[in-house]
Amino acid sequence: MIVAENLRKTFKSKTGDVIAVDGVGFEARDGEITGLLGPNGAGKTTTLRMLYTLMAPEQGRVLIDGRDVAADPAAARRALGVLPDARGVYKRLTARENVRYFGELHGLSREEIDRRTQMLSQALQMDDFLDRQTEGFSQGQRTKTAIARALVHDPRNVILDEPTNGLDVMTTRGLRAFLKQLRDEGRCVIFSSHIMQEVAALCDRIVVIAHGRVAAQGTPDELRAQTGQDNLEEAFVRLIGSDEGLHA
Numbered sequence: 001m002i003v004a005e006n007l008r009k010t011f012k013s014k015t016g017d018v019i020a021v022d023g024v025g026f027e028a029r030d031g032e033i034t035g036l037l038g039p040n041g042a043g044k045t046t047t048l049r050m051l052y053t054l055m056a057p058e059q060g061r062v063l064i065d066g067r068d069v070a071a072d073p074a075a076a077r078r079a080l081g082v083l084p085d086a087r088g089v090y091k092r093l094t095a096r097e098n099v100r101y102f103g104e105l106h107g108l109s110r111e112e113i114d115r116r117t118q119m120l121s122q123a124l125q126m127d128d129f130l131d132r133q134t135e136g137f138s139q140g141q142r143t144k145t146a147i148a149r150a151l152v153h154d155p156r157n158v159i160l161d162e163p164t165n166g167l168d169v170m171t172t173r174g175l176r177a178f179l180k181q182l183r184d185e186g187r188c189v190i191f192s193s194h195i196m197q198e199v200a201a202l203c204d205r206i207v208v209i210a211h212g213r214v215a216a217q218g219t220p221d222e223l224r225a226q227t228g229q230d231n232l233e234e235a236f237v238r239l240i241g242s243d244e245g246l247h248a
Protein backbone atom coordinates (compact mmCIF):
# COMPACT_ATOMS: atom_id res chain seq x y z
CA MET A 1 0.00 0.00 0.00
CA ILE A 2 1.23 3.47 -0.87
CA VAL A 3 0.03 6.64 0.80
CA ALA A 4 0.95 10.13 -0.41
CA GLU A 5 0.25 12.91 2.07
CA ASN A 6 0.16 16.56 1.08
CA LEU A 7 3.17 16.36 -1.26
CA ARG A 8 4.74 19.53 -2.61
CA LYS A 9 7.63 20.09 -5.00
CA THR A 10 8.87 23.31 -6.58
CA PHE A 11 11.50 23.73 -9.29
CA LYS A 12 13.55 26.86 -9.85
CA SER A 13 13.53 28.31 -13.34
CA LYS A 14 14.88 31.51 -14.86
CA THR A 15 11.39 32.99 -15.01
CA GLY A 16 10.52 32.06 -11.41
CA ASP A 17 9.53 29.03 -9.40
CA VAL A 18 7.44 26.26 -10.99
CA ILE A 19 5.14 24.58 -8.49
CA ALA A 20 5.09 21.11 -10.05
CA VAL A 21 3.19 19.36 -7.25
CA ASP A 22 1.06 21.26 -4.78
CA GLY A 23 -0.57 19.40 -1.90
CA VAL A 24 -1.09 16.04 -3.62
CA GLY A 25 -2.51 13.29 -1.42
CA PHE A 26 -4.05 9.88 -2.14
CA GLU A 27 -4.09 6.27 -1.06
CA ALA A 28 -3.22 3.39 -3.40
CA ARG A 29 -4.42 0.10 -1.94
CA ASP A 30 -3.19 -3.45 -2.25
CA GLY A 31 -5.09 -5.52 -4.79
CA GLU A 32 -6.07 -2.41 -6.75
CA ILE A 33 -4.80 -0.51 -9.77
CA THR A 34 -4.62 3.21 -9.07
CA GLY A 35 -4.27 5.52 -12.05
CA LEU A 36 -2.81 9.01 -12.00
CA LEU A 37 -4.51 10.78 -14.88
CA GLY A 38 -3.60 14.26 -16.03
CA PRO A 39 -2.54 16.27 -19.06
CA ASN A 40 1.10 16.95 -19.99
CA GLY A 41 2.90 18.90 -17.30
CA ALA A 42 0.26 18.16 -14.64
CA GLY A 43 2.81 16.84 -12.14
CA LYS A 44 2.40 13.06 -12.53
CA THR A 45 6.07 12.18 -13.07
CA THR A 46 7.18 14.47 -10.24
CA THR A 47 4.64 12.86 -7.91
CA LEU A 48 5.80 9.36 -8.85
CA ARG A 49 9.45 10.35 -8.37
CA MET A 50 8.67 11.38 -4.80
CA LEU A 51 6.86 8.07 -4.23
CA TYR A 52 9.87 6.05 -5.34
CA THR A 53 12.38 8.14 -3.37
CA LEU A 54 14.18 9.72 -6.32
CA MET A 55 13.17 13.15 -5.04
CA ALA A 56 12.42 14.33 -1.54
CA PRO A 57 9.21 16.32 -1.15
CA GLU A 58 9.53 19.84 0.28
CA GLN A 59 6.43 19.15 2.26
CA GLY A 60 4.35 16.10 3.09
CA ARG A 61 5.37 12.46 3.27
CA VAL A 62 5.09 9.08 1.57
CA LEU A 63 4.23 5.85 3.37
CA ILE A 64 4.98 2.48 1.78
CA ASP A 65 3.31 -0.42 3.57
CA GLY A 66 2.80 1.93 6.52
CA ARG A 67 6.44 3.07 6.80
CA ASP A 68 7.65 6.60 6.13
CA VAL A 69 10.06 6.39 3.17
CA ALA A 70 12.16 9.27 4.54
CA ALA A 71 12.98 7.20 7.65
CA ASP A 72 14.33 4.23 5.67
CA PRO A 73 14.57 4.87 1.90
CA ALA A 74 16.45 1.59 1.27
CA ALA A 75 13.64 -0.47 2.82
CA ALA A 76 11.11 1.49 0.76
CA ARG A 77 13.05 0.72 -2.43
CA ARG A 78 13.10 -3.00 -1.63
CA ALA A 79 9.33 -2.94 -1.34
CA LEU A 80 8.95 -1.19 -4.70
CA GLY A 81 9.23 -2.14 -8.35
CA VAL A 82 9.62 0.96 -10.51
CA LEU A 83 9.31 1.62 -14.22
CA PRO A 84 10.76 5.15 -14.45
CA ASP A 85 9.99 7.60 -17.26
CA ALA A 86 13.52 7.07 -18.61
CA ARG A 87 13.54 3.29 -19.16
CA GLY A 88 17.35 3.17 -19.14
CA VAL A 89 18.04 -0.44 -20.14
CA TYR A 90 21.71 -1.29 -20.60
CA LYS A 91 22.18 -1.63 -24.34
CA ARG A 92 25.27 -3.82 -24.30
CA LEU A 93 23.45 -6.45 -22.25
CA THR A 94 20.73 -8.82 -23.39
CA ALA A 95 17.26 -8.48 -21.88
CA ARG A 96 17.98 -11.48 -19.65
CA GLU A 97 21.27 -9.96 -18.48
CA ASN A 98 19.53 -6.67 -17.66
CA VAL A 99 17.06 -8.56 -15.47
CA ARG A 100 19.79 -10.69 -13.91
CA TYR A 101 21.90 -7.65 -13.05
CA PHE A 102 19.05 -6.11 -11.06
CA GLY A 103 18.38 -9.44 -9.38
CA GLU A 104 22.00 -9.55 -8.27
CA LEU A 105 21.78 -5.98 -6.95
CA HIS A 106 18.84 -7.15 -4.85
CA GLY A 107 20.91 -10.01 -3.50
CA LEU A 108 18.85 -12.81 -5.07
CA SER A 109 20.34 -16.25 -5.69
CA ARG A 110 21.03 -17.40 -9.25
CA GLU A 111 18.22 -19.97 -9.02
CA GLU A 112 15.76 -17.33 -7.80
CA ILE A 113 16.77 -14.95 -10.59
CA ASP A 114 16.36 -17.68 -13.22
CA ARG A 115 12.95 -18.66 -11.84
CA ARG A 116 11.69 -15.06 -11.75
CA THR A 117 13.13 -14.29 -15.20
CA GLN A 118 11.33 -17.25 -16.72
CA MET A 119 8.05 -16.31 -15.06
CA LEU A 120 8.26 -12.63 -16.07
CA SER A 121 9.39 -13.43 -19.61
CA GLN A 122 6.38 -15.64 -20.06
CA ALA A 123 3.93 -13.17 -18.51
CA LEU A 124 5.29 -10.27 -20.57
CA GLN A 125 5.75 -12.35 -23.75
CA MET A 126 9.49 -11.71 -23.95
CA ASP A 127 10.68 -15.18 -24.89
CA ASP A 128 11.46 -14.18 -28.52
CA PHE A 129 13.93 -11.47 -27.58
CA LEU A 130 15.06 -12.42 -24.06
CA ASP A 131 18.55 -13.39 -25.19
CA ARG A 132 19.09 -10.56 -27.66
CA GLN A 133 21.29 -7.59 -26.88
CA THR A 134 18.92 -4.69 -26.16
CA GLU A 135 20.61 -2.27 -28.56
CA GLY A 136 18.13 -1.76 -31.40
CA PHE A 137 15.13 -2.98 -29.36
CA SER A 138 11.73 -1.53 -30.23
CA GLN A 139 10.08 0.71 -27.66
CA GLY A 140 7.81 -2.13 -26.55
CA GLN A 141 10.73 -4.53 -26.12
CA ARG A 142 12.63 -1.94 -24.08
CA THR A 143 9.61 -1.24 -21.90
CA LYS A 144 9.03 -4.94 -21.23
CA THR A 145 12.70 -5.43 -20.34
CA ALA A 146 12.54 -2.48 -17.94
CA ILE A 147 9.37 -3.85 -16.33
CA ALA A 148 10.82 -7.35 -15.92
CA ARG A 149 13.94 -5.84 -14.38
CA ALA A 150 11.82 -3.73 -12.01
CA LEU A 151 9.88 -6.77 -10.80
CA VAL A 152 12.67 -9.34 -10.48
CA HIS A 153 12.68 -9.10 -6.66
CA ASP A 154 8.92 -9.75 -6.47
CA PRO A 155 7.95 -6.37 -4.94
CA ARG A 156 4.60 -5.88 -3.27
CA ASN A 157 4.18 -2.38 -4.74
CA VAL A 158 4.59 -1.46 -8.38
CA ILE A 159 4.93 2.08 -9.80
CA LEU A 160 4.90 2.60 -13.57
CA ASP A 161 5.36 5.93 -15.34
CA GLU A 162 3.28 5.94 -18.55
CA PRO A 163 3.85 2.19 -19.14
CA THR A 164 2.03 2.03 -22.49
CA ASN A 165 3.59 5.17 -23.96
CA GLY A 166 4.46 4.54 -27.61
CA LEU A 167 3.29 0.91 -27.64
CA ASP A 168 1.14 -0.63 -30.36
CA VAL A 169 -2.36 -1.96 -29.70
CA MET A 170 -1.37 -5.61 -29.21
CA THR A 171 1.52 -4.82 -26.89
CA THR A 172 -0.71 -2.45 -24.92
CA ARG A 173 -3.33 -5.18 -24.53
CA GLY A 174 -0.71 -7.61 -23.28
CA LEU A 175 0.65 -5.08 -20.83
CA ARG A 176 -2.81 -4.25 -19.50
CA ALA A 177 -3.47 -7.95 -18.90
CA PHE A 178 -0.15 -8.14 -17.06
CA LEU A 179 -1.05 -5.19 -14.80
CA LYS A 180 -4.36 -6.89 -13.97
CA GLN A 181 -2.45 -10.05 -13.09
CA LEU A 182 -0.26 -8.05 -10.67
CA ARG A 183 -3.39 -6.59 -9.13
CA ASP A 184 -5.02 -10.01 -8.81
CA GLU A 185 -1.91 -11.24 -7.00
CA GLY A 186 -2.76 -8.64 -4.35
CA ARG A 187 -0.12 -6.07 -5.24
CA CYS A 188 -0.52 -2.34 -5.10
CA VAL A 189 -0.17 -1.01 -8.66
CA ILE A 190 0.10 2.69 -9.52
CA PHE A 191 0.57 3.99 -13.02
CA SER A 192 0.40 7.38 -14.68
CA SER A 193 -1.23 8.17 -17.98
CA HIS A 194 -2.60 11.05 -19.99
CA ILE A 195 -4.92 8.69 -21.86
CA MET A 196 -8.46 8.73 -20.52
CA GLN A 197 -9.49 5.49 -22.20
CA GLU A 198 -6.60 3.64 -20.65
CA VAL A 199 -7.35 4.78 -17.13
CA ALA A 200 -11.05 4.08 -17.64
CA ALA A 201 -10.29 0.53 -18.85
CA LEU A 202 -7.86 -0.47 -16.14
CA CYS A 203 -8.23 1.37 -12.88
CA ASP A 204 -10.08 0.54 -9.69
CA ARG A 205 -9.32 4.02 -8.36
CA ILE A 206 -8.41 7.17 -10.25
CA VAL A 207 -6.57 10.28 -9.09
CA VAL A 208 -7.12 13.15 -11.51
CA ILE A 209 -4.23 15.62 -11.45
CA ALA A 210 -4.19 19.05 -13.05
CA HIS A 211 -1.81 21.96 -12.43
CA GLY A 212 0.00 20.03 -9.69
CA ARG A 213 -3.14 19.44 -7.64
CA VAL A 214 -5.64 16.61 -7.20
CA ALA A 215 -8.72 17.74 -9.12
CA ALA A 216 -10.70 14.67 -7.98
CA GLN A 217 -10.21 11.09 -6.87
CA GLY A 218 -12.31 7.99 -6.42
CA THR A 219 -13.57 4.89 -8.16
CA PRO A 220 -14.86 5.31 -11.72
CA ASP A 221 -18.42 5.19 -10.34
CA GLU A 222 -17.64 7.86 -7.75
CA LEU A 223 -16.13 10.16 -10.39
CA ARG A 224 -19.18 9.69 -12.60
CA ALA A 225 -21.45 10.48 -9.64
CA GLN A 226 -19.40 13.56 -8.62
CA THR A 227 -19.67 15.07 -12.09
CA GLY A 228 -23.17 13.87 -12.91
CA GLN A 229 -21.81 12.27 -16.11
CA ASP A 230 -22.58 8.70 -17.23
CA ASN A 231 -19.57 8.71 -19.50
CA LEU A 232 -16.19 8.60 -17.75
CA GLU A 233 -14.49 10.57 -20.53
CA GLU A 234 -16.99 13.38 -20.11
CA ALA A 235 -16.43 13.21 -16.37
CA PHE A 236 -12.66 13.66 -16.87
CA VAL A 237 -13.16 16.62 -19.18
CA ARG A 238 -15.44 18.23 -16.58
CA LEU A 239 -12.93 17.64 -13.80
CA ILE A 240 -9.92 18.95 -15.67
CA GLY A 241 -11.77 21.74 -17.44
CA SER A 242 -10.51 20.77 -20.91
CA ASP A 243 -9.50 17.68 -22.84
CA GLU A 244 -6.24 19.21 -24.05
CA GLY A 245 -3.36 16.77 -23.74
CA LEU A 246 -5.61 13.95 -22.56
CA HIS A 247 -5.86 11.84 -25.68
CA ALA A 248 -3.86 8.96 -27.03
Ligand SMILES: Nc1ncnc2c1ncn2[C@@H]1O[C@H](COP(=O)(O)OP(=O)(O)OP(=O)(O)O)[C@@H](O)[C@H]1O
Pocket (backbone or CB within 6 Å): 011, 012, 013, 018, 019, 020, 038, 039, 040, 041, 042, 043, 044, 045, 046, 047, 194
Ligand atom coordinates in the same frame (compact mmCIF):
# COMPACT_ATOMS: atom_id res chain seq x y z
N1 LIG B 1 13.67 18.89 -13.09
C1 LIG B 1 12.79 19.87 -13.38
N2 LIG B 1 13.21 21.16 -13.46
C2 LIG B 1 12.33 22.14 -13.76
N3 LIG B 1 11.02 21.96 -13.95
C3 LIG B 1 10.56 20.71 -13.88
C4 LIG B 1 11.41 19.58 -13.59
N4 LIG B 1 10.67 18.46 -13.58
C5 LIG B 1 9.39 18.84 -13.84
N5 LIG B 1 9.33 20.19 -14.02
C6 LIG B 1 8.11 20.98 -14.31
O1 LIG B 1 7.11 20.55 -13.39
C7 LIG B 1 5.84 20.47 -14.03
C8 LIG B 1 5.28 19.06 -13.86
O2 LIG B 1 6.08 18.17 -14.64
P1 LIG B 1 5.86 16.59 -14.66
O3 LIG B 1 6.95 16.01 -15.50
O4 LIG B 1 5.73 16.11 -13.27
O5 LIG B 1 4.45 16.46 -15.39
P2 LIG B 1 3.71 15.21 -16.03
O6 LIG B 1 2.29 15.28 -15.54
O7 LIG B 1 4.45 13.97 -15.74
O8 LIG B 1 3.76 15.54 -17.58
P3 LIG B 1 3.93 14.60 -18.88
O9 LIG B 1 2.61 13.91 -19.09
O10 LIG B 1 4.18 15.65 -19.95
O11 LIG B 1 5.08 13.69 -18.65
C9 LIG B 1 6.05 20.91 -15.47
O12 LIG B 1 5.74 22.28 -15.56
C10 LIG B 1 7.53 20.67 -15.68
O13 LIG B 1 8.06 21.54 -16.66
